[in-house]
Amino acid sequence: MSKTPEELLQIHYHPPKHDWMDPSIDFEARRGTWSYPGGVKSLEYLGLPNPREWSPTDEDWKLPPNWQEIVHRGFKDLLTKYRSLRIFMDCCVRCGACADKCHFFIGSGDPKNMPVLRAELLRSVYRKDFTTAGKILGRAAGGRALTIDVIKEWFYYFYQCTECRRCSVFCPYGIDTAEITMAARELLNLLGININWIVEPVANCQRTGNHLGIQPHTFKDNVEFLCEELEDITGIHVDPPINKKGAEILFIMPSADYFADPGIYTFMGYMLLFKYLGLDYTLSAYASEGGNFGLFLSRDTAKRLNYKMYAEAKRLGVKWILGGECGHMWRVVNQYMDTMNGPADFLEVPRSPVTGTVFENAASTKMVHICEFTADLIHHGKLKLDPSRNDWARVTYHDACNPARAMGLLEEPRYLLKHAVNHFYEMPENTIREQTFCCGAGAGLGNDENIDMRMRGGLPRANAVKYVHEQHRVNLLTCICAIDRAVLPTLMDFWVPGVRVSGIHELIGNALVIDGENERTTNLRGEPLHGEGEVSDDV
Amino acid sequence: MSLQTQLTPMLDDIRRRWIELIFATYPSDASGFLSREKDQFANPVGFAIRQATATLLDSVVTGRSEHTAEALDQIVRIRSVQDFTASAAVSFVFLLKQAITDVAGELVAKDARAWLELDERIDGLALEAFDVFMQCREQLFTIRLAEQDRWNASARLKRQRGLPVSPSGMHGTGRKEHPRR
Ligand code: SF4
Ligand code: SF4
Numbered sequence: 001m002s003k004t005p006e007e008l009l010q011i012h013y014h015p016p017k018h019d020w021m022d023p024s025i026d027f028e029a030r031r032g033t034w035s036y037p038g039g040v041k042s043l044e045y046l047g048l049p050n051p052r053e054w055s056p057t058d059e060d061w062k063l064p065p066n067w068q069e070i071v072h073r074g075f076k077d078l079l080t081k082y083r084s085l086r087i088f089m090d091c092c093v094r095c096g097a098c099a100d101k102c103h104f105f106i107g108s109g110d111p112k113n114m115p116v117l118r119a120e121l122l123r124s125v126y127r128k129d130f131t132t133a134g135k136i137l138g139r140a141a142g143g144r145a146l147t148i149d150v151i152k153e154w155f156y157y158f159y160q161c162t163e164c165r166r167c168s169v170f171c172p173y174g175i176d177t178a179e180i181t182m183a184a185r186e187l188l189n190l191l192g193i194n195i196n197w198i199v200e201p202v203a204n205c206q207r208t209g210n211h212l213g214i215q216p217h218t219f220k221d222n223v224e225f226l227c228e229e230l231e232d233i234t235g236i237h238v239d240p241p242i243n244k245k246g247a248e249i250l251f252i253m254p255s256a257d258y259f260a261d262p263g264i265y266t267f268m269g270y271m272l273l274f275k276y277l278g279l280d281y282t283l284s285a286y287a288s289e290g291g292n293f294g295l296f297l298s299r300d301t302a303k304r305l306n307y308k309m310y311a312e313a314k315r316l317g318v319k320w321i322l323g324g325e326c327g328h329m330w331r332v333v334n335q336y337m338d339t340m341n342g343p344a345d346f347l348e349v350p351r352s353p354v355t356g357t358v359f360e361n362a363a364s365t366k367m368v369h370i371c372e373f374t375a376d377l378i379h380h381g382k383l384k385l386d387p388s389r390n391d392w393a394r395v396t397y398h399d400a401c402n403p404a405r406a407m408g409l410l411e412e413p414r415y416l417l418k419h420a421v422n423h424f425y426e427m428p429e430n431t432i433r434e435q436t437f438c439c440g441a442g443a444g445l446g447n448d449e450n451i452d453m454r455m456r457g458g459l460p461r462a463n464a465v466k467y468v469h470e471q472h473r474v475n476l477l478t479c480i481c482a483i484d485r486a487v488l489p490t491l492m493d494f495w496v497p498g499v500r501v502s503g504i505h506e507l508i509g510n511a512l513v514i515d516g517e518n519e520r521t522t523n524l525r526g527e528p529l530h531g532e533g534e535v536s537d538d539v
Numbered sequence: 540m541s542l543q544t545q546l547t548p549m550l551d552d553i554r555r556r557w558i559e560l561i562f563a564t565y566p567s568d569a570s571g572f573l574s575r576e577k578d579q580f581a582n583p584v585g586f587a588i589r590q591a592t593a594t595l596l597d598s599v600v601t602g603r604s605e606h607t608a609e610a611l612d613q614i615v616r617i618r619s620v621q622d623f624t625a626s627a628a629v630s631f632v633f634l635l636k637q638a639i640t641d642v643a644g645e646l647v648a649k650d651a652r653a654w655l656e657l658d659e660r661i662d663g664l665a666l667e668a669f670d671v672f673m674q675c676r677e678q679l680f681t682i683r684l685a686e687q688d689r690w691n692a693s694a695r696l697k698r699q700r701g702l703p704v705s706p707s708g709m710h711g712t713g714r715k716e717h718p719r720r
């Protein structure tokens with residue numbers, strides 16, 4: 001029988017108040033908020049534990065018989081290796097400052113998406129198994145036994161954290177929930193619990209050098225194809241060197257930039273800039289990925305994928321590495337690479353061949369972010385830019401979590417935009433810079449089966465875009481992260497139709513006045529420069 | 540005096556009660572936050588509910604409906620991707636009935652005919668909300684398809700130019716092996 005409105009009210013008026021410690025997730029009812037598990041072939045390829053066919057909706061997740069012991073040992077191991085983890089486990093005072101700062105909580109209203117409770121999922125087990133009080137008092141001391149349902153709950157909620165670190169900005173103790181999530185995923189991984197949108201790219205990357213599994217001939221083919229498109233538009237012939245030994249600089253970009261829309265236009269921007277400068281650089285068909293999905297799986301896989309950048313730099317004999325517009329790549333480079341595979345003593349401290357600027361900040365990693373590089377060029381008056389070529393765009397800027405919070409790259413992108421466009425509008429203060437809201441799809445969660453969760457998590461970001469869209473008729477959301485470029489267009493389609501997404505070097509490419517070019521009648525996307533989208537009067 | 544006129548001074552209270560009831564459809568730890576945090580960027584869900592309920596209440600009382608679609612969309616779009624079943628997602632409209640009877644029960648009881656009219660308008664709103672809900676869910680599917688297309692842009696462009704395309708794709712799209720649905 002159908003329910004009367006009154007009955008509906010009865011049911012949903014006061015939602016059942018579960019004790020938060022009691023885990024149980026109905027995965028079937030919650031499709032759209034979790035990701036498919038890692039495929040057997042990828043797990044086998046990577047030599048990861050317990051490859052098998054399974055689904056979160058199964059009652060039996062086919063875990064090894066001694067799974068509890070495996071997790072316990074793994075946990076102990078992590079606590080010994082990372083003092084920070086033990087501190088994070090011990091020092092939270094539950095002040096709640098982080099509680100309402102997570103985009104997933106804000107968008108979903110699910111209390112377990114509060115960072116403090118997310119961490120508590122792991123911490124409660126820690127307390128029970130690794131503290132004296134917990135061992136004796138159990139639940140009374142906030143401890144909780146490790147059951148299969150706890151493991152299922154970990155899978156659900158630690159794959160609902162994008163490791164964006166917004167919460168840690170507000171924590172008085174600097175507790176980094178992203179690292180707690182990483183630890184939890186590391187433990188789950190020991191049981192063969194992970195997701196395909198991470199495992200498959202990692203396996204691809206280990207095999208072919210990039211997440212998409214693109215082989216060298218296809219890499220070359222794609223690069224050439226995009227350069228032809230670029231030549232059609234600008235009249236400038238670009239022929240980027242690939243695997244050129246002895247080049248001064250190795251340029252590494254996220255693979256989506258030579259494959260997916262709208263990253264491919266950012267790629268065209270890079271190519272045009274390097275041509276303009278006459279840069280002595282090379283691309284690599286092996287270091288053909290800046291991103292590192294290994295980071296979202298385990299420290300070991302992060303290290304493996306990161307290593308190929310150095311190995312390739314060494315093989316090609318370059319002096320230093322220039323990196324493209326990528327997000328988590330810079331978290332790895334800036335925070336982990338040095339201790340994982342560095343220091344890269346065989347490389348030189350990066351020095352711009354155009355301006356002579358020495359990038360002391362990259363003295364150890366030998367890797368410079370392209371926004372720093374280009375900002376330095378503009379600062380020294382080395383680029384001729386015509387921002388009116390971007391007048392079709394009314395622009396705002398989304399700080400990608402990792403460049404902003406893990407690297408402090410806040411000013412350079414804005415400086416570039418200031419010189420490349422005429423109409424720029426910031427989103428509200430509490431949604432940008434260090435406080436930026438995540439796209440809702442980082443850390444491997446950008447897959448399509450997770451779409452409901454992405455829309456929830458992306459709501460705070462989209463909401464701020466909507467504001468500038470309504471106030472200033474903003475129609476272009478710029479970013480310097482390949483995941484953003486992949487997922488933000490979808491987020492905009494749902495929440496703020498009429499706003500498109502681009503990288504910053506796409507706009508640099510549009511604005512760059514280069515000798516011998518055709519008169520530009522279109523932007524790099526092949527759309528008329530003075531089209532419908534243009535609104536000339538300022539508001 | 541018509542019921543509508545008599546209700547006018549009570550509209551703020553009715554709306555406040557309605558908002559309270561809607562917030563209570565969220566888990567208790569969240570409903571506190573929804574009502575406490577007033578910043579529209581820190582709390583977009585609470586803000587949308589506060590803003591849209593004003594428009595919707597106005598339309599129910601006055602019968603004017605210029606902005607109802609927009610206001611419904613503001614709330615339903617959010618609830619369409621949250622942990623609600625379809626019925627629960629749109630049930631917030633019916634909560635207005637409870638809000639009115641909670642605040643102005645005596646008045647309403649006295650004028651059954653006028654109440655019937657309001658009651659029907661609220662039912663109409665609920666039906667409309669259901670349409671919006673369906674549109675949002677459908678849209679989720681279309682944007683997923685558009686996304687796959689973007690993620691294979693270079694292949695699409697090559698195809699348009701009549702060039703051969705090699706089989707690889709943004710991760711997930713070329714996924715041969717994945718669990719049964
Ligand atoms: S790191 Fe980001 S996604 Fe994870 S709990 Fe903190 S705010 Fe939420
Ligand atoms: S802000 Fe820090 S100390 Fe406070 S509850 Fe959150 S994690 Fe714990």
